[in-house]
Amino acid sequence: MMFSPDSTLENPRVAYAIGRNYGNAVQRNRVRRQCKAILREAETQLLKGRYLIGVRRSRPHPAFADLRDDMNDLLVRLKDRK
Secondary structure (H helix, E strand, O other), rough: OOOEEEOOOOEEEEEEEEEEHOOOHHHHHHHHHHHHHHHHHHOOOOOOEEEEEEOOOOOOOHHHHHHHHHHHHHHHHHHHHH
């Protein structure tokens, strides 16, 4: 996850980078939808700015709970850094 702070934005902006080596279009869209759902749950924690979320295939298609834990961990690390 990359973050670029921008206090002029009303809402955070999020982009996704999921390469074709992750899987077919169905698999890539599923993980993108899951990431969007996780960020929707954590929208009160998001700082104003631009986010780039990259997904790599490190293990065979993680469960939603694992993905949520990883995303929440990244958000906590980002807040601690600021």
